[in-house]
Amino acid sequence: MLRTIVIVLIVILVPLGTYLAMQYGTPAELTFAEAVSKAMTTAEGDMAPKVVVVSTIQRVEPQRLVCIDKEQKEFQVEYTGPATDFPLEANKSVKFVGHVHAGSVAYFHATQAYNQ
Amino acid sequence: MIGQILIHVLFGTAVGLTLTAFMSMRRNDQGIAVPRMLMLALTLGLLAAASLLVTLIIQHRFDYTYVWNYSSRELPLHLLIATFYSGQEGSFLLWTLFVAVFGTALMSYSRRHQYEAPTLFFFGLILTFLTLLLVAKNPFAYYYESFAASGITTADVPPNGKGLNPLLHNGWITIHPPILFTGFAAMSVSFVFAMAGLVKRDYHRWISIALPWTLLATAVLGFGIMLGGFWAYETLGWGGFWGWDPVENSSLIPWLVSVALVHTMMVQKRTHGLVKTNMVLAVAAFIMVLYSTFLTRSGILGDTSVHSFVDPGKFAFWILLLFMLTFAGIGAVMILKRRKDMNISRENFKPDSREFLLGIGAALIMASALMVTLGTSWPVLMELLKQPKIALATDFYNRLHIILVPAILVVNALSLTMQWRHTPRKLFVRRIVIAAAISIPLAALLMVLGNSTAWSVVLSAAALFSLVVNVMMGWTLVSRSASMAGAYISHTGIAVLMFGIIATANYAEQHHVVLTQGVPVSVDGSTLTYVGSEQVERHFADREKYKFHIKIERGGSTTTVSPVMYWSDYNQRQSPFMEPGIRWGLQNDLYVAPNSAGTEDVFHATTVQRSGTIQTPLDSNLRVTLVRFTMPMEEGPADDGRMRMGAILKTGDSSEFKIVTQITQSGANMSFDPIWDTIPGSTVGIGLSNIRRNNEDPTQSTGELVFRDVTKPMPVPREQITVDFGIKPWISLVWFGVITMVLGFVFSIVRHARLAKQQPALSDVQLAPSADVKIADGKLSDAHTKQS
Numbered sequence: 011m012l013r014t015i016v017i018v019l020i021v022i023l024v025p026l027g028t029y030l031a032m033q034y035g036t037p038a039e040l041t042f043a044e045a046v047s048k049a050m051t052t053a054e055g056d057m058a059p060k061v062v063v064v065s066t067i068q069r070v071e072p073q074r075l076v077c078i079d080k081e082q083k084e085f086q087v088e089y090t091g092p093a094t095d096f097p098l099e100a101n102k103s104v105k106f107v108g109h110v111h112a113g114s115v116a117y118f119h120a121t122q123a124y125n126q
Numbered sequence: 127m128i129g130q131i132l133i134h135v136l137f138g139t140a141v142g143l144t145l146t147a148f149m150s151m152r153r154n155d156q157g158i159a160v161p162r163m164l165m166l167a168l169t170l171g172l173l174a175a176a177s178l179l180v181t182l183i184i185q186h187r188f189d190y191t192y193v194w195n196y197s198s199r200e201l202p203l204h205l206l207i208a209t210f211y212s213g214q215e216g217s218f219l220l221w222t223l224f225v226a227v228f229g230t231a232l233m234s235y236s237r238r239h240q241y242e243a244p245t246l247f248f249f250g251l252i253l254t255f256l257t258l259l260l261v262a263k264n265p266f267a268y269y270y271e272s273f274a275a276s277g278i279t280t281a282d283v284p285p286n287g288k289g290l291n292p293l294l295h296n297g298w299i300t301i302h303p304p305i306l307f308t309g310f311a312a313m314s315v316s317f318v319f320a321m322a323g324l325v326k327r328d329y330h331r332w333i334s335i336a337l338p339w340t341l342l343a344t345a346v347l348g349f350g351i352m353l354g355g356f357w358a359y360e361t362l363g364w365g366g367f368w369g370w371d372p373v374e375n376s377s378l379i380p381w382l383v384s385v386a387l388v389h390t391m392m393v394q395k396r397t398h399g400l401v402k403t404n405m406v407l408a409v410a411a412f413i414m415v416l417y418s419t420f421l422t423r424s425g426i427l428g429d430t431s432v433h434s435f436v437d438p439g440k441f442a443f444w445i446l447l448l449f450m451l452t453f454a455g456i457g458a459v460m461i462l463k464r465r466k467d468m469n470i471s472r473e474n475f476k477p478d479s480r481e482f483l484l485g486i487g488a489a490l491i492m493a494s495a496l497m498v499t500l501g502t503s504w505p506v507l508m509e510l511l512k513q514p515k516i517a518l519a520t521d522f523y524n525r526l527h528i529i530l531v532p533a534i535l536v537v538n539a540l541s542l543t544m545q546w547r548h549t550p551r552k553l554f555v556r557r558i559v560i561a562a563a564i565s566i567p568l569a570a571l572l573m574v575l576g577n578s579t580a581w582s583v584v585l586s587a588a589a590l591f592s593l594v595v596n597v598m599m600g601w602t603l604v605s606r607s608a609s610m611a612g613a614y615i616s617h618t619g620i621a622v623l624m625f626g627i628i629a630t631a632n633y634a635e636q637h638h639v640v641l642t643q644g645v646p647v648s649v650d651g652s653t654l655t656y657v658g659s660e661q662v663e664r665h666f667a668d669r670e671k672y673k674f675h676i677k678i679e680r681g682g683s684t685t686t687v688s689p690v691m692y693w694s695d696y697n698q699r700q701s702p703f704m705e706p707g708i709r710w711g712l713q714n715d716l717y718v719a720p721n722s723a724g725t726e727d728v729f730h731a732t733t734v735q736r737s738g739t740i741q742t743p744l745d746s747n748l749r750v751t752l753v754r755f756t757m758p759m760e761e762g763p764a765d766d767g768r769m770r771m772g773a774i775l776k777t778g779d780s781s782e783f784k785i786v787t788q789i790t791q792s793g794a795n796m797s798f799d800p801i802w803d804t805i806p807g808s809t810v811g812i813g814l815s816n817i818r819r820n821n822e823d824p825t826q827s828t829g830e831l832v833f834r835d836v837t838k839p840m841p842v843p844r845e846q847i848t849v850d851f852g853i854k855p856w857i858s859l860v861w862f863g864v865i866t867m868v869l870g871f872v873f874s875i876v877r878h879a880r881l882a883k884q885q886p887a888l889s890d891v892q893l894a895p896s897a898d899v900k901i902a903d904g905k906l907s908d909a910h911t912k913q914s
Contacts, residue, residue, distance in 0.1 A: 011474065011482070012475055012486065016489045019489055019493055027497045027500050031518055034521055035505075035516060035519075035522065037514050037516045062514050115820075122514055122515065
């Protein structure tokens with residue numbers, strides 16, 4: 011009977027845990043404007059939440075990438091993550107993960123980049 | 127050079143220890159003197175290496191990369207010593223040393239129980255991997271070796287080290303990490319004894335031998351984890367003690383497995399059941415230590431934790447992975463090889479027995495461990511799937527534990543009302559009714575007092591039920607023998623800890639307050655007055671540290687707390703480090719965490735972009751346009767040599783006029799001293815208090831203008847501090863609960879250490895023969911009976 015209970019526990023908990031992990035462990039996919047708005051509503055002292063912004067690189071400048079998001083709005087990306095296995099070049103579609111640095115000119119600080 | 131040679135010699139010694147212990151194990155302990163000697167030599171060698179590293183740190187030998195990387199001349203002695211384990215290399219050395227000390231200390235103990243050869247073999251194997259890690263992450267690497275690619279030579283010795291992260295400048299660093307590493311090292315003991323039991327086909331006696339050590343490991347690791355929480359609460363200023371961060375979780379997971387193991391070991395000790403479960407859990411507890419080490423040291427979780435991680439390099443990464451997989455493999459192979467032998471003790475527990483409920487309790491604790499492992503590993507899983515990885519939100523853990531924790535508490539309480547093997551129904555019902563009659567009204571009372579959310583009602587009812595049962599049952603037992611009280615004291619501590627969690631989660635309040643010097647501010651029944659700041663630790667040139675004294679009047683009593691803010695060279699003074707000020711209390715803590723400090727805005731500072739127009743704060747009809755900035759070469763230096771810049775401004779209908787500011791530069795920081803002027807045709811004074819130049823697009827440059835009424839005396843700005851003021855009700859129960867839990871462990875350790883001494887010698891025990899032989903001889907049931 012103990013074994014049955016343990017098996018039932020596993021059968022219930024593993025899918026439940028995986029479901030909850032997917033709920034709480036998948037970053038929201040936003041436009042840059044939405045990411046800025048989310049950063050603004052974050053409590054003072056807390057780091058802006060990590061989000062995904064699907065972007066197309068417009069041009070590569072020293073220290074930054076100028077991209078457009080799904081709404082075709084231009085914004086700047088500072089990428090400080092590991093070297094990617096694809097080139098970060100103009101016209102490349104990339105899924106950037108990071109957070110917004112608000113300020114006089116807001117920009118997206120990405121720490122992960124995935125081939126879109 | 128001696129250090130580097132020593133590390134390589136230690137690795138060789140560990141390999142020698144493993145090989146000779148293995149041969150001795152195969153030859154019935156023949157030649158055991160050699161591995162015994164090697165174990166001792168290895169421990170002494172590690173002690174010498176640790177002493178050498180501490181000496182190098184104290185002597186400020188910055189020609190060693192590790193010393194340069196983590197220490198500095200400014201550190202006091204206790205922090206210099208703590209530097210020893212502040213980096214990866216040093217902490218690996220400390221862990222290795224502690225494992226070796228346990229291995230040496232257990233030699234005579236394991237000899238007494240005829241486990242010496244396998245014990246030495248498995249300790250040797252663990253130490254082989256740990257010393258190999260030291261070879262990969264050698265704490266004695268020279269600075270010129272580490273930076274040879276940058277053209278650094280032996281002549282280049284840095285004058286000072288990079289120093290210790292200011293957040294670690296705290297007395298707790300001298301206590302917390304050594305305790306945690308003692309717990310990690312102690313976790314290897316139950317694994318080693320379990321493996322020895324498997325080697326010797328001694329599936330029951332190892333339980334009694336290993337139990338005091340498993341209790342010790344659980345107690346020490348649990349205490350270490352909570353010390354970390356206390357440190358975070360006292361120092362980091364976010365107001366909590368647990369954040370489900372990967373680093374916290376990585377200690378919690380092996381602790382949870384070990385707690386489950388302690389309970390299933392008790393079951394086997396009394397019933398001879400759960401034989402395989404105990405083997406699996408003993409292996410799992412140790413593997414989880416290795417897995418957690420892999421998660422937090424391999425760099426794989428970098429970018430998903432508030433803690434910082436250093437990539438250890440590919441070699442160390444693969445050693446860590448191999449370390450974990452090797453021991454998981456050894457454990458799995460040994461258990462699978464002996465699984466048929468171990469099946470002889472299999473029996474079904476009756477649902478009205480204590481062992482049945484302890485089994486369920488252990489399963490629930492393991493479920494918690496599994497879920498925390500899943501959550502902590504989530505970024506790794508996402509990395510493998512090439513998906514964006516982020517750390518799971520704390521709600522993931524909270525939601526699961528809202529179900530699991532009350533269930534564990536109730537099962538714990540029910541198990542204690544049961545007897546081993548079988549419980550008479552009347553006895554069980556009587557105990558439950560008494561406990562429920564006390565705990566349910568108390569839970570209802572808490573609801574009346576405002577404990578109204580569903581989760582806290584369920585959790586508090588479960589904690590009360592557990593508390594009442596433990597006190598009730600514990601009291602009955604203690605009156606007979608105090609040594610039996612350990613489990614009850616520990617469980618009581620956990621219930622008390624739960625009340626602390628419920629109280630802080632439900633009733634803690636936090637307010638964002640701006641305090642101006644000398645101006646009392648009323649917040650939630652308290653009056654806060656910022657008295658003033660005081661610079662401390664002036665003798666250190668590498669920091670500028672201030673205490674902000676805040677008087678708190680509450681309920682007729684007055685107290686002063688002093689949160690701290692400081693700027694350090696460690697981060698080039700880019701952002702301040704902060705520590706909260708706390709008024710400790712039994713009923714509540716008053717917690718003041720600083721956010722920022724400055725002066726009050728008496729000059730109505732207003733930012734304006736180049737070509738932008740603003741209304742002046744003192745006269746809404748008066749508008750000012752920032753035409754452009756003037757450059758230093760245009761303005762020339764001030765009389766005192768300071769650089770000058772200016773801004774050309776224009777009011778709605780007047781001609782242009784200029785205001786000038788004087789700039790003092792200190793490193794990367796610039797301070798502006800405006801020269802006041804009056805806006806033509808008005809009584810509004812104006813000054814330029816900042817310029818933020820945008821070099822790439824000068825039209826985006828901004829200036830900060832300040833204003834005052836020139837008909838009034840120049841206002842003197844007072845100091846201001848922004849804080850988060852929190853009241854933490856009954857948080858003392860959290861600390862009190864943990865101390866009580868650890869105290870209970872101490873009772874249990876003493877009791878089980880005494881019982882372990884009474885274990886019969888291996889030669890007097892009927893060991894489980896191979897299952898194949900027993901089946902062939904038809905002696906299966908006989909063997910079981912004899913062993914039982």
